[in-house]
Amino acid sequence: MRPAQAIHNRQADQKADPNQPEAKPQYVSAFRALSGYVKPHRWSLAAVFGCTVVAILSELLQPYLMKIAIDDNLLAGKNDYKALLMICAVYLCLSLSSFIFSYIQNNVLQNIGQSIVGRIRMELFGHIMKQSMGYFDRTSSGSLITHVSSDTEALNQFFNQVLLSLFRDGLTLAFIIVMMFQLDATLALYCMILLPVIFMIAIAFRSFMRTTYQLARTRLSRMVAFVAENLSGMGLVQAFHQQKEQERQFDERNGLYFRANLREIRTNVLFGRTFDILSNLSIALVTWIGGIAVLGKNLEFGVLYAFITYIRQFFQPINTITQQWNTLQSATVAVTRIWTIFGHKPDIMDKDEEQAESAAAPQAKGRQPRVMTLTTEQVQGASEEAMGFGNVRGEIDFEHISFSYEEGIPIIQGLDLHIEPGEMIGVVGTTGAGKSSLISLLCRFYDVKEGSIRIDGTDVRDIPQAMLHRLIGLVQQEPYLYSGSIVDNVRMFDTTISREDVIRACEFVGADAIVRKLPEGYDTLLSERGSGLSAGERQLISFARIIVFKPKVLILDEASANLDSQTEQLIQNALSVVSKQRTTIVIAHRLSTIMQADRIIVMSHGEIVEQGSHQELIELGGQYRELYDHSQGQQAG
Template identity: 35%
Template sequence: MSQDRREMPAMRPPMPMRHGGMRPGMPVQKPKDFGGTARRLMRYFRPHAWRIGFVFVMTVLGTLFSILGPDVMKGITNDLVAGLRHQWMHLPGPAFNWADIVRVLEELAGLYALSSVFSYLQQYMMAGVAQKTVYALRRDVYAKLERLPLSFFDGRPIGDVMSRFVNDFDNIGNTLQQALLQFVSSIVTFVGVIAVMLSISPLMTLVMFLTLPLSFFVTRFVTKRSQGFFVGQQRSLGLLNGHIEEMYTGHTIVRAFNMERRALETFDRHNEGLYESGWRAQFVSGLIFPLNNFIGNLGYVLVSVIGGLFVARGTISIGDIQAFILYARQFSQPITQLSSISNIIQSTIASAERIFELLDEQEEAPDPEHPVRLREPRGAVAFQHVSFRYKDDQPLIEDLNLEVAAGETVAIVGPTGAGKTTLVNLLMRFYDVREGSITIDGVDIRDMTRADLRSLFGMVLQDTWLFHGSIRDNIAYGRPGASEEEILRAARAARADHFIRTLPDGYDTVINEEASNLSQGQKQLITIARAILADPAILILDEATSSVDTRTELLIQEAMQRLMEGRTSFVIAHRLSTIQNADQILVMNRGRVIEQGTHRELLEKGGFYAELYRSQFGGSSVDEALREASQSGAAQISGS
């Protein structure tokens, strides 16, 4: 929220980003404290410890059964080779031991079936663990957001908060569901493959190991080269997206000044930059896989040559060579997967770190244990020696004293940034005073719960807020459970009933998400009807008519006069003609109340307020200003 306008807009989260595998060379968002964040994230796994243990067991068993496949398969190869040799040598007896071959096939079928079953079970269980963990995190973060002070939202872009709430959760959920299983599976595969390869031939295993340093060197060399291109790609993409957004939101201005050609030239320049950096990044990073395949094929060639020599010497069987080559193909696969998964896990821990930073934010002061509740609020407000500052080194309000009787109207005027809205923030405890106290009907507002305190207020602000729903629902937002007659009565009091009935669906007309199917004045009248229905003891009007036409302004002012009857009202205004009848006018500048009094008293004083009034009405003396004020008021009455 800005300091001048305090109305919470409806927040629409951006579309969640799809989580995919990381491309080699892609820049990775790295956490500041990997170990601490990982341990903290693990605490959310505790309620699901037995499920995670079960998943890990299933992962290990499924991977081991998959690894044993080639080792069992070599039995079939050896039996077939023995049978062919038997036929070639014309030896007596059956050539093929079909019973043994069928037995091995049954073993293979059983191994792969069990591997598939375990894979299904681990995916099913881990999906539940991942979603329940993210659910618990999301629940804690949402509850935290409700306990954070307004200063948190004032100091951060809403997009950053939504990114943590959507994209970071999506990142964590996908990693928990996929990457962790792949990580465990890759480790088990790597260790299991090495063990079986060593059991077949230590020498050929050593040959395969000799290709690892070369593979690591190639991967690191290409990754370093491609990272710069990926950074340039992201930078160009940001420039292009920013330009498109600017041109789309400001297309009317672009056309009005005939700047289409320049906009297109800028787009082409950014698009060309994105193309250049994009294809270079993809090309260079894409070299990793063919180069590693080439290195892997060199290993296969060496293994095949050495294996052939061993077979010729009779020191190893053809089935062992076949199994070893299959294992050699699996040998480099987990290494590549572990490299990619390590990047994903780092990015996930970074996402978790951003979420935990949100959870560690300082919360607003808790409500009192024994709160005071006003049963029949009258609306008498008092500021007693109130001091406040947003920043410790920048004083804003110092020793403010103000007495507002029940039913009075207090107008607050002053230049932008004078502290007008700050008074409202303090009154509603969006911020707490540094010194002094604020009381309502003699009760310190810090002795009430925030919910009870804010239920005393109704607000009509310059920036109207309407949600996606019917006009009836938007008006009833002021008091849930209101009857149909009460809603209609509030709309009539706000002078909104007539235009609502002229709409195609009347009160059932659905307001779209941007509320663009209503005019600014119509939206303002609906917010006034909502405030009337709430029937608050204290009313806050913040520049409620500054962005509408003159006739609509008169209708809104008339509706607001009805709304203000019998209520304590705080009116923030730039148009001084709208506050002439206020019981008190506070003139603020740089956080201080520099003048205080009625409209006539302040004009006769000839100070800051009088200068503001003359600047709006062009008067050169107090008498002329008073005369013009009277004429302005009469004109408004006759116009209405």
């Protein structure tokens, strides 16, 4: 993320009204999309439904057996011990049946839920990885972490708790109503008066609870984003002694999240206790009405006993469902947020197969760049020969390009540049001249607003991105190393690249001696970002990473800016060899890095103001001469 964008995000977060949740999402469409993940498991869900029905019937028939034992045996004065023993045996079988089928139902449903959530989490991560750089400029990393971790976990709880409750408790409620009407229709009708009351309470709470849960999720996302931002910039925080200020800001966000959680808990308790009161009043009402009927001999005592048991069980599934209401609301918000990400298409996309084939036709200069005919899928795991890299000459044309990150603030305007195959180009200029933006456009991290960029006559927009990024090797100023061994960091976890190739690449750039001094050599495990290595050592490993992939175009973006003179000399020696027969673009503040380049271009305000060899530019006495004199500690002129 560019610094200006990070500041903008922080300011936007601070200005946002903390009491207002995100805009009202499209819940229905999100859950409709989720149903597509459920469809492949329809037969397993049918098995869950069958097990649930058997388990519920096994449980609900138990009070009915007690009714038979009371009315048809004990109160009837039969004292039929054999019949009572049979009822006990059936009761025991029903209990075992309820246990077994509930166990099967839970396991099958959890297997379905975990499979769906695992697939969604994987696809979400993959979708984020496909987004263009502009998306990460606009979206904080903390927010994305929340989506991949917290939101998918909320979805996991939906399958673990909510879906199970809807299956089991929903059917239980329906069967209880049937059993109550079968026992006594009059008492059942009295109980049905409760349903509209329950419905009205649920409607009254629904909107308020949704806002409450969404508010808590929004404040959690903002807090996580703030933590991620501070961890990334911890060096800056400590250098400027901003710990107290950052603690104050975190305390403010933590307090907002704390209050949102308390509001969520209060809402949930109030909702649950309302149904508890309703349950107790219903039992008292049934006992009073049914007791009068029993005393008047209009109702059997066994029926009243079974009915009271059923009315108690009637509120158990309702209570369970209401206890899951907050989980359902959290899952609803999470699903909508996840599908909002899925609905965001990358700004930079490959053309379809037909467009790629048409772009592979002979270009204006009569060349046929065979490499461009391969699809992205064919690139994955393909060898250099299979992709036709041998036919790439490395000619690059920037044809009257214009670009801006934000509308109305041009970064590059009307730039023309032709780079011959195998030519080494040095790019210099003051900060903000557009040097790194030029490289980002060539790598197609962004698309030009006007004009085109061509490699061997083919527009980069017609080349699959996977192939383009194999054609171009980029070494950045701040190399990123992953947690893992040095071998895996050099080959980027691509097991098709042998260990021997990795060692040769490290020897080539002069990193071998450094690596072998480490405790485990090439198997040494690095911490996040390779914090156990110096900046120069990380850069050498990053440079070896590029060498091992054998790009046809090599780009160094301020790659030697943080290196000491000895390490810079190692990079210079390696660069002089690897740049042979490769088109090389070197962006540098240190002019010593590019003094031997075939051509040096000087950029200012998104335009090329000077170009030529080092000696030619010195004799010209323009901006390059000023930069050179400044680098030598002399006064310009």
